Amino acid sequence: MKELIAIEPGKAILRDYEERELKPNEVRVKSEVSAEKHGTHLSFFLGRVPNVDKDWNSELELFIPREGKSSLFPFHLGNITVGRIVEVGKDVKEFKIGDRVWGYLPIRETHTVDISRISLIPEGLTDEEVLCIDPATVALMSVREGRFSLGDRVAVFGLGAIGLLTVQMARLNGATFIVAIDPIEERRNLAKVFGADLILGTDIDVGLEIKLATGKRGVDVSIETSGSYRALHQAIRGTRYGGTIVTTSLYHGEGIGLDLGEEWHINRHTMVSGIRVESEPYRDFPRWDRKRIYDTVIELFKKKLLSIDGFLHTVPFGDVLSAYETLKTNPNKWIKLGVRY
Numbered sequence: 001m002k003e004l005i006a007i008e009p010g011k012a013i014l015r016d017y018e019e020r021e022l023k024p025n026e027v028r029v030k031s032e033v034s035a036e037k038h039g040t041h042l043s044f045f046l047g048r049v050p051n052v053d054k055d056w057n058s059e060l061e062l063f064i065p066r067e068g069k070s071s072l073f074p075f076h077l078g079n080i081t082v083g084r085i086v087e088v089g090k091d092v093k094e095f096k097i098g099d100r101v102w103g104y105l106p107i108r109e110t111h112t113v114d115i116s117r118i119s120l121i122p123e124g125l126t127d128e129e130v131l132c133i134d135p136a137t138v139a140l141m142s143v144r145e146g147r148f149s150l151g152d153r154v155a156v157f158g159l160g161a162i163g164l165l166t167v168q169m170a171r172l173n174g175a176t177f178i179v180a181i182d183p184i185e186e187r188r189n190l191a192k193v194f195g196a197d198l199i200l201g202t203d204i205d206v207g208l209e210i211k212l213a214t215g216k217r218g219v220d221v222s223i224e225t226s227g228s229y230r231a232l233h234q235a236i237r238g239t240r241y242g243g244t245i246v247t248t249s250l251y252h253g254e255g256i257g258l259d260l261g262e263e264w265h266i267n268r269h270t271m272v273s274g275i276r277v278e279s280e281p282y283r284d285f286p287r288w289d290r291k292r293i294y295d296t297v298i299e300l301f302k303k304k305l306l307s308i309d310g311f312l313h314t315v316p317f318g319d320v321l322s323a324y325e326t327l328k329t330n331p332n333k334w335i336k337l338g339v340r341y
Contacts, residue, residue: 003108004077004320009047012077012324019112024091029083029101029111029118035131035312036107036337037079038160039227040250042327045077048252077324078107078339080134082127086110095120102130107320107339124302131338132161132308136297137277138225139165142248143173144284145272146221150174153219155210156196157235158226159187161311161336162248164194166223168306171195179219179238181206181231184332190310202230207237207263218243225249230257241267248275314338 002014022028036042043049052070054063085099094115095101103118105111121130139162148154154175156166159182170178171194179198180191188199198213200206211218218240224232227249235245263269282288300306313334315323320339327337 001109002317004106004324005074006045006077007074009052009073010045010328012045012321014321017108019110022087022089022112023114024089026089026112026114027085027092027095027101027118028087029081029103029105029113030086031081031083031105031107031109031111031341032100033127033131033314033341034078034081034105034107034339036077036327036339037134038327038331038334038336039162039225041077041079042331043227043250043252044072044075045324046328047072049250050252076106076108079104080131081105081107081111082121082130083111102133104134107317109317109341122298122302125298128308128312128338129301129306132165132311132336133294133297133301135161135336136165136300136306137293138162138248138275139169140293140297140300141275141277141282142166142223142225142246143169144288145275146223146244146246148173148175148221148244151176152221153177153179153214155179155181155219155222155235155238156191157181157222157224157231158228158249159184159191160225160332161308163187163223163225164190164311164335165306165308166225166248167191167196168194169300170223172300172305177214177219179210179213181234182226186310187335193309194307202234206234210238214240220244221246223248227251228257229255233258233262236267236269237263239267239269242269243267244270244272246272246275311335312338314340317341 005015050063051072057064082102100121101118154170178196180196181200183202221244222235222239223246224235225248
């Protein structure tokens with residue numbers, strides 16, 4: 001059996017492993033298809049995160065410089081896996097052999113896990129939709145944190161999986177004018193299909209174009225999903241006085257292209273940061289918790305209110321190392337990488 005492991009920044013290997021015996025409350029899952037998370041996970045893979053030389057101190061809620069060798073590597077790559085149960089522990093009652101399940105499991109041929117880490121495939125969802133549950137939860141939280149409603153104008157910066165789902169959810173949430181911004185034409189075209197009223201590339205003054213398209217006012221809410229400081233600066237410029245900027249992605253490195261001495265200093269914006277499912281409790285707690293976020297995303301997929309057409313590029317498991325080399329040199333080549341076993 002083989003598993004995909006990052007052993008140093010930008011270097012992945014297929015490592016041999018052997019499965020151990022099941023514990024009473026565990027199951028063994030044979031993988032069928034997996035997917036990667038292109039934002040946060042690729043930043044970890046490339047070593048572009050503070051965790052390389054800092055530790056998160058949960059008591060202080062601060063990153064603290066680490067002395068000595070980084071503990072980040074090695075680690076498993078991959079985000080979500082769909083598979084079939086091939087063995088169950090003696091105390092397992094909730095699942096049986098043959099059940100198809102999903103979970104936050106890495107790119108690996110099999111998984112021996114506690115039953116708390118898997119769920120049955122929801123009826124009515126395709127495998128591809130299941131693999132997109134994760135970006136859909138972030139998109140849902142981003143829209144909710146934007147606090148906009150019927151009649152508001154919204155801009156979405158970055159049209160990866162999260163951004164394209166955010167465009168769709170913004171329309172569902174009542175936005176009457178949606179701007180979608182991305183350097184890649186194919187992604188802009190998908191955003192148009194999914195409900196964007198105006199699509200913009202990044203080789204122009206995006207903030208100015210947004211202002212001119214909205215009667216010189218700007219959008220009420222900008223949702224920045226790309227992790228680009230330059231995009232964040234344009235989101236600030238394109239948002240009206242007193243508006244809101246929601247940041248969903250993981251930023252890394254110095255803030256080149258972001259100048260907080262310009263529009264940010266004058267226009268009294270509100271910025272909402274860190275749209276992470278793991279960062280609990282949420283601002284709407286106790287009405288909204290992690291379970292409700294996931295239940296809502298699954299319901300939206302069941303009702304076919306969200307589309308992921310054109311999202312996944314799937315490769316055979318044997319080609320996974322080559323695919324990660326492509327992601328390393330051209331991270332925007334695919335919206336979302338899938339791996340089929």
